[in-house]
Amino acid sequence: MGEPLVSLTGLTKWFEIGGGMFRRPLHVRAVDDVSLVIQRGETLALVGESGSGKTTLGRTILRLLEPTDGEIQFAGKIVTHLKDKDLKWLRRKAQMIPQDPYSSLNPTYPVNKALEEPLVIHGLGNRQERWERILTALDSVHLTPPEFFAHKYPHMLSGGQRQRVVVARAMILDPEFIVADEPVSMLDASVKVSILRILKEIQENLGVGFLHITHDLATAHHFAERIGIMYAGKLVEMGPHESLLTEPLHPYTQALIEAIPDPDPENRFRERPALPGEPPSLVNPPAGCRFHPRCPIAREGLCDVEEPLLRELRPGHFVACHLAE
Amino acid sequence: MAILELEHLNFHYRTLRGAVRAVDDISFEVEKGHTLAIVGESGCGKTSTAAAILRLLPKNVARYDGIVRLDGKNVMELSDEEFRKTVRWQGISMVFQGAMNALNPTARVGKQVAEPLQIHFDAEKEEAMARASESLRSVGLPEYVERSYPHELSGGMKQRVVIAMALILRPGLVILDEPTSALDVMTQTNIINLLKRLKKEEELSYIFITHDLALASELADEVGIMYAGQIREIGPSEYVYPSPKHPYTKALLKSVPILRSSESPISIPGVPPDLIESPFACRFHPRCSVSFEECGWSAQEFADILERLRASGEDGGVRWGEAEVEDDLTLVLKPEDGMDPVTYRKALEEAFHEQEESTRAFKAVTKVEVRDGGVAVTLHEATTPYMIGEAHRAACLLLRKGGEKDG
Ligand SMILES: Nc1ncnc2c1ncn2[C@@H]1O[C@H](COP(=O)(O)OP(=O)(O)OP(=O)(O)O)[C@@H](O)[C@H]1O
Ligand SMILES: Nc1ncnc2c1ncn2[C@@H]1O[C@H](COP(=O)(O)OP(=O)(O)OP(=O)(O)O)[C@@H](O)[C@H]1O
Ligand code: SF4
Numbered sequence A: 001m002g003e004p005l006v007s008l009t010g011l012t013k014w015f016e017i018g019g020g021m022f023r024r025p026l027h028v029r030a031v032d033d034v035s036l037v038i039q040r041g042e043t044l045a046l047v048g049e050s051g052s053g054k055t056t057l058g059r060t061i062l063r064l065l066e067p068t069d070g071e072i073q074f075a076g077k078i079v080t081h082l083k084d085k086d087l088k089w090l091r092r093k094a095q096m097i098p099q100d101p102y103s104s105l106n107p108t109y110p111v112n113k114a115l116e117e118p119l120v121i122h123g124l125g126n127r128q129e130r131w132e133r134i135l136t137a138l139d140s141v142h143l144t145p146p147e148f149f150a151h152k153y154p155h156m157l158s159g160g161q162r163q164r165v166v167v168a169r170a171m172i173l174d175p176e177f178i179v180a181d182e183p184v185s186m187l188d189a190s191v192k193v194s195i196l197r198i199l200k201e202i203q204e205n206l207g208v209g210f211l212h213i214t215h216d217l218a219t220a221h222h223f224a225e226r227i228g229i230m231y232a233g234k235l236v237e238m239g240p241h242e243s244l245l246t247e248p249l250h251p252y253t254q255a256l257i258e259a260i261p262d263p264d265p266e267n268r269f270r271e272r273p274a275l276p277g278e279p280p281s282l283v284n285p286p287a288g289c290r291f292h293p294r295c296p297i298a299r300e301g302l303c304d305v306e307e308p309l310l311r312e313l314r315p316g317h318f319v320a321c322h323l324a325e
Numbered sequence B: 001m002a003i004l005e006l007e008h009l010n011f012h013y014r015t016l017r018g019a020v021r022a023v024d025d026i027s028f029e030v031e032k033g034h035t036l037a038i039v040g041e042s043g044c045g046k047t048s049t050a051a052a053i054l055r056l057l058p059k060n061v062a063r064y065d066g067i068v069r070l071d072g073k074n075v076m077e078l079s080d081e082e083f084r085k086t087v088r089w090q091g092i093s094m095v096f097q098g099a100m101n102a103l104n105p106t107a108r109v110g111k112q113v114a115e116p117l118q119i120h121f122d123a124e125k126e127e128a129m130a131r132a133s134e135s136l137r138s139v140g141l142p143e144y145v146e147r148s149y150p151h152e153l154s155g156g157m158k159q160r161v162v163i164a165m166a167l168i169l170r171p172g173l174v175i176l177d178e179p180t181s182a183l184d185v186m187t188q189t190n191i192i193n194l195l196k197r198l199k200k201e202e203e204l205s206y207i208f209i210t211h212d213l214a215l216a217s218e219l220a221d222e223v224g225i226m227y228a229g230q231i232r233e234i235g236p237s238e239y240v241y242p243s244p245k246h247p248y249t250k251a252l253l254k255s256v257p258i259l260r261s262s263e264s265p266i267s268i269p270g271v272p273p274d275l276i277e278s279p280f281a282c283r284f285h286p287r288c289s290v291s292f293e294e295c296g297w298s299a300q301e302f303a304d305i306l307e308r309l310r311a312s313g314e315d316g317g318v319r320w321g322e323a324e325v326e327d328d329l330t331l332v333l334k335p336e337d338g339m340d341p342v343t344y345r346k347a348l349e350e351a352f353h354e355q356e357e358s359t360r361a362f363k364a365v366t367k368v369e370v371r372d373g374g375v376a377v378t379l380h381e382a383t384t385p386y387m388i389g390e391a392h393r394a395a396c397l398l399l400r401k402g403g404e405k406d407g
């Protein structure tokens, strides 16, 4: 498979909060000791509930947040503490599609200016070459004819078209890696899938690697090769999408799958199994397995004491649970 | 028996660009103890339909009429005062979209739940508080919640509070507007389970508004699919889910990524239309994969076709004369050589029928009638769903023609 595009070892990001002159600061352990790899031309979906650390992980990999601990390798290079010129290289090679398509475009910029900006920042091409790259990027997200869309302002575009401009902007520097943070969660059902297809095309045709952040397991199933499940700042399970869905190994993943309905008129006749309680505080996470207070099979003296590590129980399928086998 | 019946309900907003036809000639029923889910994409008019039922009108109303029958009685005839006293809260209550984030941050939860009783129904404070506490208990909240402030509660608990508020006067019908869309999967499941339990135990009826077809099936006995201000298909869940009839419903069901299926979702081309200048006839036709030509004709376009055929001598021997466009969907034809209108009408009808094969636009004709010495031709307007099975209706011209295509 060759050298991985992205490789994380023990990546950790804590946020410091509430420190004062005489008070010791507290730490939000948003991402704790995450290790994973992403190959070129592959999509890894990162699924988890609100606050589980998905965005923080994505932003830390791109070095938009300073890692607290651990190592990030990108295209064979250690980028954990890159600075200045070298960091600019990373900024070019790795892009983010942010969580909110509505606030991520400047309303006073027409599309061509929004797309030209990164090219200018990185000093790429002359006017003519930049214009051609803009047209190619618009074409790749199916905003055709590109000349027509190049002169539109964001308010003249539908939500789906706006999101495609955001994708085109992420594509303009020919990146090798893209973190797409909930790229379709604000869009209507009928429009959603067309954006996801475009991302898939980019992945397959251009060999771009994707980290696709979502809370929607069904979308992950259809648009990613592998799925990682996050719970309270930890990666608790990761594997090929088929294997993860048909044979989830972690009790949290199992509960998550149970909780998601398919469109089926029979659903209304029965209650759906659901976990009790709420995700824990990240300032004071539970000892041992962070899931143990809600886990239906937790074993006292083990799960509340010892932290489970990721183990490969099936080919390429990892789980962090003491009792999974 | 129906607890709620809507007949030809219209609710339009006035704006600088023109009227927004958010609720456009909507008719449906909700059976007692049943849940009707209204499913549709953002901006199609779901919340507006709820507002029209509860007579929650903004200042810029352009049109508000039709029949809303609650327990057999047309409540549109009530004065605002009577409506507030007898319908709102007691007859029909609502869990508003985003309401859990609109709780008053400075008031304790118990007090907030009790408040409407005191304000709208002159209840004594003590009785109101007792009722509030009973209602909070019925949605599974522990006692301490009464004394808590909203920010001390989780999202799921706040949503339970909002549901408790809607239930406090024991209404027969509760409108739930996206009651779980801001919540996490697991919390969503807990709330849906609660709603299922309340439905069974309290014999509640719901109108469940959502954009999520899978979630709708968690509660829906009947499901109504809304598009651009209109109900396009409605019927028992048992029919609509496994065998949707309207092309939009079919396309929507295929566009949803399904967890337990390996079939790839397929997107619908284009975007939902503007509610001010919606497409003619069937509003879905520009995006429809099986639309016949007749699905989207305006009277002007039809008149142009008549003119073209006449000019090239393809009018089948009937001189259909000069067409005058009356409105979007109606045109009037005058006989040219003093032919009597009744004979003229008959000739036209036959000629149109013959043309159907070669020029599909003719299939859009729904009515040909004598009027003012001429003949008025009305094109398909696709607002009224056709009956296609027991309690199952869909508004697609293909269904009226009996020529359903698969797609
Ligand atoms: N700048 C910050 N300072 C302090 N805490 C933060 C900061 N950013 C995020 N957090 C906390 O870190 C945790 C993880 O947040 P993150 O945004 O990564 O979650 P997420 O999985 O992306 O959630 P969502 O699905 O809601 O987007 C949360 O508890 C959040 O409150
Ligand atoms: N007060 C108003 N004045 C003018 N237009 C309005 C007003 N309220 C709503 N609209 C418009 O009416 C249409 C229907 O809005 P409505 O809120 O009913 O949609 P919805 O189906 O509930 O959408 P969502 O799923 O986003 O909540 C939209 O085009 C909206 O912009
Ligand atoms: S380690 Fe223990 S508590 Fe954690 S998921 Fe496994 S069984 Fe449950």
Ligand SMILES: [Mg+2]
Pocket (backbone or CB within 6 Å): A054, A055, A056, A099, A181
């Ligand atoms: Mg996030």
Ligand SMILES: [Mg+2]
Pocket (backbone or CB within 6 Å): B046, B047, B048, B097, B177
């Ligand atoms: Mg709404």
